[in-house]
Amino acid sequence: MGGIYMLKLKEVSLIYGRKEVFSGISLEIKKGDKIVISGSSGCGKTSLFGLILGFVFPAEGRILFENEVVNPQNIWALRRKIAYVDQDASLGAGRVEDWFGFIFSLQANRKLGIKQEDLIPLFDYFELDKEILEERIENLSGGQRQRLALITAAILKREFFLLDEPTSFLDNRLKKKTAEFFMKLPQTLIVASHDSTWQNYLEKVFSMEKRKWL
C-alpha cells in the first residue's frame, strides 16, 4: 500500500535566480514521525519548508505529500493539513485578539469552532498573560510573538507541524517546555533548527549539509 508516508522528497534541488540553494535532497517522513532538520543558517532550511508549503517549485526532483505530487491544484488543500510556524513569527500588525480572530475566521478553520477561551490553557502553558490579547503585536517582544505563533499552530489541530526555528527567541527553559509540548502530541513534526535542545528531544536528525540522516 505504501500509504504510510506523509511526505517524500526525491532528489530535490532548488534554484533561486541562478544560485543553487541545495540539491539532491531525499527525505521520507512517515505519519507520526518527529524529526529535526539541522544545518547552519543559510543552508536552505527555510527554503525547504517553502518547497513543502508550495511557495516555490523544485528545479529538479519531486515532492509527494501523502503520495500526491504537490501542484497548484492540490496545494491549497495540503496547506490546510499543515500547522506552520515561520522563522520570524510574522504576525503582522494589529491587536493580538484580531490576529486570532482572523486565523479562526479562515474557511479552513471555521469548522473547528475555536473560541477565545480555548486559548487560555495554551497561554498558561507558554507563560503568556491573557491580557496580551488586548495588546498590539508591534509592541510585543520576539519571544512573545514566537509563543503566539506556536499557540496558533497548536490550536489549529492540523495533522502536520512544520516549525521553522520556532524557539530562537526563547530562553532555555521555555525551549525545553516547547519541545516537550510538541513531543507529547501524536501529530507528525518537522522542526528546522540548529538548536541542540530539539536534537536532544527528537530521535531523528536530518542534516541539510550532509544531505542525510545523522
Add this chain to the structure above:
Amino acid sequence: MAVVDISWFSLGIAFMLLIIPVVLSRIYKLKLLRPLFYSVSRMCVQLVLVGFFLKFLFSANNLFLNLLWLGAMILVAVWSAVRSFSLKMSKVLVPVFLSFSLSTFGIVLFINIWVVRLDFVFDARYLIILGGMLLGNSLRGNIIGIASFYNSIKKDDKRFKYVLALGASLNEAALPYLQESMVLALKPTLAAMATMGIVALPGMMTGVILGGASPLVAIKYQIMIMLAIVVSTMLSVFLTIIITRKICFSGLGILRQDVFVGR
C-alpha cells in the same frame, strides 16, 4: 443671465498677473520661472486644443464620435494608471481598461438616464464632461489604491506567506490588503466631500454658477457628481484589484515576479 464671454484680448490681460511671480522669482531667485512657464504654456496649448475639439464634438454630437472620444479618454487614464502601478502594460492593460470602462461608462449612463433624464443619453456635453470628471478621480484613486495593495503585499511577504501556509485562500490572505487599499483610495474623495462648501466651493459648482445658473441648480449638480465620483472611484479600484489579482498571483498564491516592471 448667460455667461459673460471674455474676449481673447481680455484673456491676455489675465496674463499680466504673471508679473507677480516673475518679479518675486527675480528678486528671490526662486527657480520657479522655468517650471512656471513650462506649465503655463502646456496648459494653454492643451486647453486651446481641447476647447476647439470639444466645440467640434458638441456641434457634431454624434453617437459614434462621442463614444470613441470617451474610449480614448479611458485609454489614456488607464495608460497613466498602469504606468504608476509598476505593472507590465502588456499584462494588465486590457483588464484595467475593462475596470475603468465599466465604472465610468456605467455610472455616467445611470446619471444621464435616471438623474438628468436626457433625451439623447450619449449627449457629448454630459457623456464626455461627466465621464472626464469620473475618470480623473478614478485615476487618482487607482494610483493610490493599487500601488498600496501590491506594495503592502510585497512588503508583508513573510506575513502573507505565513497566512497562506496556515490555510488561507488567496481571497482570505489578500482581504486585509484590499480593505486597507480601498480606504486609502477613497480617503481624499471622502475628505473633500465632508468639507465641501465650507472650505472651498468645488470647481464644478463654481463653473455652473459662473455659467449663469442658480446656486441651487449648481449644488444639485455638485451633489450628483460627488455621488457619482465616490461610487465610480470605489468601483474602479475594487474591480482593478479583483481583475489584476487573477493575473498577478500564481496558482500557488504568490505574487508573480514577471508581471512587475523592473524586477
